[in-house]
Amino acid sequence: MTTLGVTRTTLLKDLRMEWRSKDAINSMLFFALLVVVIFSFAFNPTAEESRRIAGGLIWVAFLFAAVVALNQTWARELRNQVLDAYRVSPAPPNALFLAKAIGNFFFVVVLEALMAPLFVVFYDLRSVGPVWQLIVVALLGTWALVVNGTFFAALSIRTRSREIMLPLILFPISIPALLAMVDATTSILTGEASPDFWIKMLAVYDVVFTAVCLLLFESVLNAE
Amino acid sequence: MKFFGRFAAIRGISGSFAPGRLYVVLGDNGAGKSTLLRMVAGLMEPSQGTFTLLGTNNHREVAHRVGYMGHAPLLYDELSGMENLRYFAGLYGLNDDDVCRKAMQMVGLDPDLSRRIGQYSQGMRQRLSLARAVLHDPELILLDEPFSNVDMHSAREMAAVLGRIRDKGKTIFVVTHQAALMEGVADEFVHMAAGQVVAREEVVRKAAIPNAEWTPR
Amino acid sequence: MKSLFIAFVVFTLGLLAFSTYQALFVAPTEQTMGEVQRIFYYHVPSAWTAGVCFFVNFLASVVYLWKRNLASDALAAASAEVGVTFCTIVLITGPIWARPVWGIWWTWDARLTTTLVLWLIYVSYLVLRRFSAGGQTQVLAAALAIFGFVDVPIVYMSIRWFRTQHPSPVMGGGENSGLDPAMLHAFFWNLLAFTCVGIVLMAVRYRLQMLEETVEATHAAAALQGGAQ
Numbered sequence: 001m002t003t004l005g006v007t008r009t010t011l012l013k014d015l016r017m018e019w020r021s022k023d024a025i026n027s028m029l030f031f032a033l034l035v036v037v038i039f040s041f042a043f044n045p046t047a048e049e050s051r052r053i054a055g056g057l058i059w060v061a062f063l064f065a066a067v068v069a070l071n072q073t074w075a076r077e078l079r080n081q082v083l084d085a086y087r088v089s090p091a092p093p094n095a096l097f098l099a100k101a102i103g104n105f106f107f108v109v110v111l112e113a114l115m116a117p118l119f120v121v122f123y124d125l126r127s128v129g130p131v132w133q134l135i136v137v138a139l140l141g142t143w144a145l146v147v148n149g150t151f152f153a154a155l156s157i158r159t160r161s162r163e164i165m166l167p168l169i170l171f172p173i174s175i176p177a178l179l180a181m182v183d184a185t186t187s188i189l190t191g192e193a194s195p196d197f198w199i200k201m202l203a204v205y206d207v208v209f210t211a212v213c214l215l216l217f218e219s220v221l222n223a224e
Numbered sequence: 225m226k227f228f229g230r231f232a233a234i235r236g237i238s239g240s241f242a243p244g245r246l247y248v249v250l251g252d253n254g255a256g257k258s259t260l261l262r263m264v265a266g267l268m269e270p271s272q273g274t275f276t277l278l279g280t281n282n283h284r285e286v287a288h289r290v291g292y293m294g295h296a297p298l299l300y301d302e303l304s305g306m307e308n309l310r311y312f313a314g315l316y317g318l319n320d321d322d323v324c325r326k327a328m329q330m331v332g333l334d335p336d337l338s339r340r341i342g343q344y345s346q347g348m349r350q351r352l353s354l355a356r357a358v359l360h361d362p363e364l365i366l367l368d369e370p371f372s373n374v375d376m377h378s379a380r381e382m383a384a385v386l387g388r389i390r391d392k393g394k395t396i397f398v399v400t401h402q403a404a405l406m407e408g409v410a411d412e413f414v415h416m417a418a419g420q421v422v423a424r425e426e427v428v429r430k431a432a433i434p435n436a437e438w439t440p441r
Numbered sequence: 442m443k444s445l446f447i448a449f450v451v452f453t454l455g456l457l458a459f460s461t462y463q464a465l466f467v468a469p470t471e472q473t474m475g476e477v478q479r480i481f482y483y484h485v486p487s488a489w490t491a492g493v494c495f496f497v498n499f500l501a502s503v504v505y506l507w508k509r510n511l512a513s514d515a516l517a518a519a520s521a522e523v524g525v526t527f528c529t530i531v532l533i534t535g536p537i538w539a540r541p542v543w544g545i546w547w548t549w550d551a552r553l554t555t556t557l558v559l560w561l562i563y564v565s566y567l568v569l570r571r572f573s574a575g576g577q578t579q580v581l582a583a584a585l586a587i588f589g590f591v592d593v594p595i596v597y598m599s600i601r602w603f604r605t606q607h608p609s610p611v612m613g614g615g616e617n618s619g620l621d622p623a624m625l626h627a628f629f630w631n632l633l634a635f636t637c638v639g640i641v642l643m644a645v646r647y648r649l650q651m652l653e654e655t656v657e658a659t660h661a662a663a664a665l666q667g668g669a670q
Contacts, residue, residue, distance in 0.1 A: 009314040017302045081296035085356065088265050090287035091315040148588070155581050159573040169569055169585060172561035173592045176599035183603055197602055205595060212591060216584045219506055222269075223580035 003095045010099035017076065018107070024072040028111050032065035036115065040122050050123040055185030058119055059141070059178060065115075066108045066145055067167050070153040073100050078157060093218040101150040101213075108142050128191025137188065137195060140202040141181035147206065148173060151213045154220055177205050241397075243363070246390040248406045249399045251416035257399040258295065260416070261366050264397070265292040278364070288316055291362035295369045297349050298356065301342030305352050306335050309359060316360040327355040332381055347378030354382060358389060365389065367398045371405060383409055446644065453637040460630035468627035474542050482627055484534040486635035487527045488556065494524030494639055495563065495590065502586035505579060511654050514579040517586060519646035521566055523639055528560045551600040558596045562589040 018024055039057050077083040086096055119125060127134065149170055156165035184198035241247060249257050262268045266283030278286040292298075299308050309324035325335040331351040341349060350370055357365060367386075371379040379402070387409030390396050398406060403413065407427065415423040464482035471478035501517035504510075535553065536546040547553065566589060570582045 005317075006315060009311060013300075013303070013307075013311045016307075017300065020302050076300075080299055080301065081294055082298050082300055084265075084267055084292070084294050084296075085298040085312060086315065087267055088287065088290065088292040089312070089315040090284055090317075092284075151588075152585075155569070155584065158577055158581070159569065161572055165569065165572060169565040172558055172565055173588055175558050175561075176592065176595045179599050179603055183606065187606075193606055201595075201599055201602070208591060208595070209588070212588060216506070216587065219580050220584050222267075223577040 003092050003098070006091045006095035007098045007102070010096060011103055014073065014076075014099060014103045015106070018103075024069045024107055025110070027072070028065045028069045028107065029114065031068050032061050032111060032115050033118070035061040035064055036118060036122060050125060051128070051189045052186060054119065054123050054125055054189060055182045057123075058115075058185065059181050061115070062108065062112060062142075063145065063171075063174075063178065065111055066104070066142075066149060067170070069104055069107050069111075070146075070149040070170075071157070071163060071166055073104055073150070074153045074157045087221065093221045094214050096221070097150065097154075097213065097217040100154075101147050104150050105143055105146045108146055109139070112138055112142065125189065127189050129188035129195075133188050133195060133199075134185065136199060137181060137184045137202070140199065140206055141177060141184075144177035144181075144202055144205050144209065145170075145174060147210050147213055151217065151220070154217070158223070177202060180205070241395070243395045244390070244393045245411035246386060246396040246398065246406075246409055247412050247414050248403060248410045249397060249414045249416060250401075250403055254418075255416040256419040257416050258368050259419075261292075261368050261397065261399055264364075265290060265366050267292075288360055289363045291357035291360065291365040293353050293357040293365075293367040293370055295372065297341075297353050299341055299349065299353060302340055304338050305333060305341055305344075305355075308341060308352065309356060312356050313359055318360060323359060327359050328352070330358075331355045331385060332378075345375070346373045347375045350374050351378060351382060354385065363394055365394055365396045367396070367400075369400055370398065371400055371402050379405055449637075450641055453634070453641050456630070456634040456637055460627070460634040463627040463630045468624050471624075477538060477541050480534050480538040482631040483635075484531060484538060485628070486632045487530040487534065489632060490635045490639035491524045491527035491531060491559075493636065494520045494527060494643065495559065495593075497643065498524060498563075498566075498586050499590035502583035502590075505583045506587075509579075512651065514583070515647050515650035515654065516643075517579075517583060518570060518650050519643050521563055521570075521586070522646055523642045525560065525563050525567060526642070527635075527639065528556065528563065531556055532560060549600070550604055551597055554600045555593065555597045559593055562592065565589075 036057075039061065043053060043057070077086070087093075149166070152170045152173075153166050156162045156169065159165045180198040180202045184195035184202075187193040187195045187198070249260070251257050259268065263270060264277060266277070266287060277283065278289060280286055300311075303311070305328055306321075306324055309327060310321065313319070313324055328335040331354050333348060333351055333355065341352060344352070350372075354367070354370060357367070365386075370382060374382070383405050386396055386398065386406075390409065390411070398410075400406065410427045412427060413425040414421055415425070460482075464479055468479070468482070470476060497520040498517050501513045501520060505513040505517060535556075540546050566582060566585050569585055570578055573581050
């Protein structure tokens, strides 16, 4: 019953449950698609312009879609108060956090993989810079959003108006990460600048906030 | 002491409870029974004062020796009975399917039933919740309203199961409104009101095996 | 204790009056910007005071998570509110100053954007406090406060970098550089005055919060005696 073991068991359980209901994935996908379509109407760029704004559009769409998933994963634990069963057990709280965060990460990455081709099609995107850099930015950026998002979702699930609470507290703190993701993506797509600083910054952000989350999660879980 | 806003749910409980006995906690709504149970289970910290369980303040140290069955099912609707139990067993470090099967059989459920428990009847769900609480063979078992909305047959079976568990030397606390159900198996009725224990009643059971360790209070 | 506090309040009011006099009358008029520049004496000290408040909030939150005592939570609540107030003043006085002087209300440079993000973070903190239930509020809020504070330097650095990549009109370049000594004088008086005002407000708000908690506790104790619910 090590942290790793519990994380693995919980993650597998969550994945199995998600596979059966497909709640989170479906709502995320549909929402992201809607956002893409609406943005296409709102901003109607030429191919050249689209490379400049695509970074921003993509990440805003993913951000909103991710928030949908983040609320869902904790909602599952509150039904039937099943979270109590976890808290009563000797399982370490951080294992639960990691399992949820990794699960969320997985869902959002799957979402991104499915949505990316759509973006390429709608905006006629062709990247000037190397694609592997885009992938690195996507992975680091997604973890930045998801790690804080999972933590704040656990916070906000106990408040009134929980649906609005999560974006309200998540967005301000995520601003540097968002800025990094958007600017890095734009730099790579247009090939006009090096995303190196942003990638380093995202890595620092990820490390700092993962540590803070792990330090504070137990207090938040047991607040009653 | 435990305060909820302005409301003192628990005000100073002291007293000793002997191991290996089945205590039934009774009282009106708002007497603090559920709160007390949650504190013993480690789900709540006292607002004032300290709480010691099995010799320690740190709940996580002794968590594997405590089992808790809440008012709500504490189970995942989307999974089957065995899947639920396997997961919770994993939290206690038990990776043995056999333990889960035996637990289900003990409460009278079929381990091979692959139906999601969301489709179980209330009686079946409560039984599975009990199985989950005792899966890891805890010394101390806490049950909060285990018989609520449960059919008579399931309730009687569950009461009998609790008696059998107590006979193996485990300590059990049951919070319930249905005292009559527990008369056959209880050792003591503990009455609570307004956050305190107000009375304790020994139950003279027509026990098949007289228990020489009883001490009159 | 109380008379000491009242003395301090009187002192602060006096200080504020003096520093206002300094700012509005004594300090010389800036040669390029004109009278409008005097906002500087309110703008920068407010920013400083807000920073102090948020730092106090961070410390109080850490102490709360460690000690779980009511006083540190009350201080956290108080300092956040006062901090947001001063931060709002900064965000309002800034554009008022900028418009006549540089012709634009706002720009997304590092300092301004960081202040805005700071404001957003602590407003979200206050919203969380409002919307969460009962005993959990303190713990949840304390956790959020720590996140917020840790984030601020990261915000600043990232926007600095963003702005070196995409330069934009620089505002306020020279607020503190080459300040006329007479102006520096007025500036420091105001800095001191605003800090004192901040302390007074935090103290009052803290006391208010503690009083509220004491009332709650007294009711609870009464319930204890009477056995009534």
